[in-house]
Amino acid sequence: MTARLNTAGLPPSNGQPTTPAIMTLDRDGKLIKEVGFDRFGFDSRVELSLLRSLYLRPHYVKRDGDGSGSDNDETEHHAKFVQGFAAYQSKSIYHPATHSISYTTLSRFPPVKLLPPSARKRILVTGGGGFVGSHLVDRLMLLGHEVTVLDNFFTGSKTNVAHWVGHPNFELCRHDVVEPFMIECDQIYHLACPASPPHYQFNAVKTIKTSFMGTLNMLGLAKRTKARFLITSTSEVYGDPEVHPQNEEYWGNVNPIGPRACYDEGKRVAETLTYGFHRQDGVDVRVARIFNTFGPRMNPYDGRVVSNFIIQALKGEDMTVYGDGAQTRSFQYIHDLVDGLIALMNADETRPVNIGSPDEFTILDFARAVRDIVERVKREDGVEVGRKCEIIHGPMPTDDPQKRRPDTTRAREKLGWEPRWTVAMGVEEMVRYYMAKMAEGSL
Template sequence: MRILITGGAGFLGSHLCERLLDEGHEVICLDNFFTGSRDNIINLLPNPRFELIRHDVIDPFKAEVDRIYNLACPASPPHYQYNAIKTIKTSVMGAINVLGLAKRTRARAFQASTSEVYGDPEVHPQSESYWGHVNPIGIRSCYDEGKRVAETLFFDYHRQNNVDVRVVRIFNTYGPRMRPDDGRVVSNFIVQALRGHNLTIYGDGSQTRSFCYVDDLIEGFVRLMETEGVSSPVNIGNPSEFTMLQLAELVVKKVGGNSKITFHPLPSDDPKQRCPDITLAKKLLGWEPKVPLEEGIERTIAYFKKTLGL
């Protein structure tokens, strides 16, 4: 097939490009390089089935494709809060442009949504039937509400224009090709520890997250895209929960050195718990994560050691 990936030079997008090329598809990678990097896809450029286009998903674009994966959007708080208006435009106008293209070409369109649509959840773990508990005017709202509107658009285009859509709700994911300045907790802890700095925990460290290794997530993406008859969003993530303190202690143990753990005030609207119910993914896709946290952290540390020249 001929497949378009918006945000294809990003952390997740580059892994997806690689996976789909390995399967024999033609891949068009579209990225404006706001948070993506040419380094992530440099090894793919010689491949005759790979095409790189520098373009902002906010602006309309044309392509003749069979599948569209819409991954374009900054996903870490420092990056999406840097220009909140740009972030929500990327989610909303990007979705409109992707869906317009899918309608014209009859391509199947895939939306990379997020567990952030659940906000600071009052239900635990979060299943796809939970509507969320989101602050519409907070500092994280540009991302949370942008992704919620994108989901609305996808299902409205499905109902009104018969566009074939898939929506994944991504829970915390980590692995090689995260940026050192990504701002998400796994990369923060690993980079701090490798540089011999103290690890920064916001709050008392009791808040929980579930961490899915990137290879597992990409497997979930591909299975969802190619499964027929899926009519609702699907959670993809690791249901094993860890506190921020447990994660920090694991990173310190794996990296070694003398880094200490320090505590700082909790940012506004930071969720206390985030954990997926993956019953639907197991049932519809036969999917569940395979890589344990300890193994995934070791692989990610090795990547950052090489990237940082340590």
């Protein structure tokens, strides 16, 4: 659950949409001030407000004739959303009259930790321009490491990491992992692969090629550099599960020739390759099986259920539940996932580890919950609620898993990891993120 802080004292809005300061409470009702932890010799703690200043910030909308638009005005507007970190922000100014946008570059970056060379790692993140990758990059950068991002920008976006371009600890390479890549590094987070069902089915052959060739190339790199290698696998390796909840010992129920096979079989063979290099060549490996995850920077047209439902509810459109909506999913918030990935990378566990939330919903109940949260946030932020969205039903996709919830005993015991964010809290933040995108005209 979340609550608003008193917004008094914020600069006048000048017709800009107002975003209240947000107070975020964890599952036990305690205020979340920071994410991460100090464990396994790796301190990953970061102040939440600093992290949030990197994604929860709309463009400034410049309106002709309303007296807005001075430099001070723009600076004040940005400061309102970044709460104390304004000095480290570039400005993006939207001009509705010409439907154009002007960017300034950063003159100062957010403060990153100053680590001694012995603690500073050279970290490669493949898929670092994507939804999950960019949040991982933010965290690793703020922690003071040297980060190189590889991305072909098929589903990822340069804007997700643009705020680090030019920083001496950061490098961005447009590169497709199906081609070899040479670099010296200490850790590899291998995330690169489209993850949304419509995207990964768009070019099935390319998806399986990315999973296989990309993983082969990155494991080869890990072997040569002796870097620790973490692959982001997926709950989809369990297919349409006959065991519930799914623990890591379950071998899964996957249709090898169905439309989802390019992704789930792709990730299964990527895991097989990973353990092949581990057994044969002694590569130090970590395998995270990620369950459904959501949060800011998820592409609004990604096609996955959380972004679809929030956008539909925000626009007052009908919400599309596929099938009767009795199928279930368990949804985790992005910051919990990043905590889990960093914990796994730095712990000793080489077996696969589920990273996901126990909060299981039927898709129909989830649609209703999202609709309620969107209405509440709109009311709190003084935005007109509009018509109540109807829930309509569409065809059920082929091989859509009927139920999914992780057994996270291994993550709890071996990593000391448990999700902290509630679904309601995460959806609320994501709603604010999309509302800001709508206000600035980019959605």
